[in-house]
Amino acid sequence: MADVPRRAGASRATDRPGDVSPFALGLLLRRAHWRAAAVMTEALRPLGIELRHFAVLIVLADRGPTxxxxxxxxxxxxxxxxMRVVDDLERLGLAVRKSVPxxxxxxxxxxxxRGAELFDAAHVEAVPVAERLIADLDAGETAQLTDLLTRLAYPEDA
Incomplete structure (x- = not known):
């Protein structure tokens, strides 16, 4: 194993507020993702689907047959x-595979x-839990966070 360079006084990466390591932002985003995923999972549970199922329904609702x-x-x-997710969605009657001419x-x-109905119902179920997710932010901060995350997720030069 090669020697791993270590800078004297280099901080260890954490996801604690105020961490200055080069990994801090990614670690905070990971923690925020976990929290958001837990909220979305809570909203989807009464509907009998998981976040992985909803992720596919989002694509299908947005793009149509894919x-x-x-x-x-x-x-x-x-x-x-x-394949497993689509199998699940077909079993639940929420999606169907069709031949491509x-x-x-x-x-x-x-x-x-039925999938479209469930998709719409998920949005209704998500409102109160999503509001809890951003409860500590004011409207301006919510808009700013949305803007910043959008720019990170969809960079102009990508």
């Missing part, structure tokens, strides 16, 4: 994971009317 291979990238999953090897996934 090829499975493209769905994996859009939902932040791998091929095996997306001109290529019988390829399948597109489409949200069903």
């Amino acid at each position: 090829m499975q291979r493209d769905l994996a990238d859009a939902a932040g999953s791998d091929k095996a994971g997306i 001109g290529d019988r090897r390829v399948r597109a996934v489409e949200i069903t009317p």
Whole structure:
């Protein structure tokens, strides 16, 4: 194993407020993601789906029928994971695989009317728990955080 350089006095990365390590922002974003995911999971639980299912429904509601291979990238999953999620969604009657004209090897996934209803219901369920997530922020801070996270997630030069 190669020697690992260590700068004298270098801080160890943490996710505590005020950490100045180069990893601090990423670690804070990870902790914020965990908290947001817990809130979204709470909102989805009464509907009988998980966050991974909802991530696929978001893509399908936004894009319409989507090829499975493209769905994996859009939902932040791998091929095996997306297959399991689509299997679950089909079993629940929330999505359906359909043949793509001109290529019988390829399948597109489409949200069903029941899936669209559940998608809309999830937004209603999410309102009170999402409000708890941002309860310590005022309206201006919420808008600013949304803007900053959007710029981080969708950089102009990417």
